[in-house]
Amino acid sequence: MKKKIYTRQGDQGFTTLLGGKTVAKSDPIVDALGDLDECIAAIGLARAHLKDKNMQEDLIVIQKNLSALAAHPENKIDAQDLEQKIDAMQSKLEPLDRFIFPGTHPISAALHFARTVVRRLERKFVSLDLPNAYLNRLSDYLFVAARFVERHSSNF
Secondary structure, three states: OOOOOOOOOHHHOEEEOOOOOEEEOOOHHHHHHHHHHHHHHHHHHHHHHOOOHHHHHHHHHHHHHHHHHHHOOOOOOOOHHHHHHHHHHHOOOOOOOOOOOOOOOHHHHHHHHHHHHHHHHHHHHHHOOOOOHHHHHHHHHHHHHHHHHHHOHHHO
């Protein structure tokens, strides 16, 4: 018989982290991991609508990195690849001179939504004394990617 998805442990307000540690569902790490899960899903929402294979692949790598972070929140992920992608996209954009209101393009709006989830996640990691440069750079990447999609929407 296959292992059941439910344990009934959550019915009492507890969950088990990867590695076997049982904690209350109100534990701040569970809250942060929930935001991490939401972030992965929000990025998946944007990815599901993309036609551009390069950006789809970038977002898959990001989802994998975030999944690795979920398994080991204390780990650091190198942000250099994100910085290179940000620089490449930004070189094809005009300087920003106004506030942006998401919603002109569905993929851009989804990327902006994912960015806000990452920002919330980053604040939670900082409050847990787990500052993470990758999360900070990821919010930058998602912002620039959203602008890039807006500017080049016919390709996405």
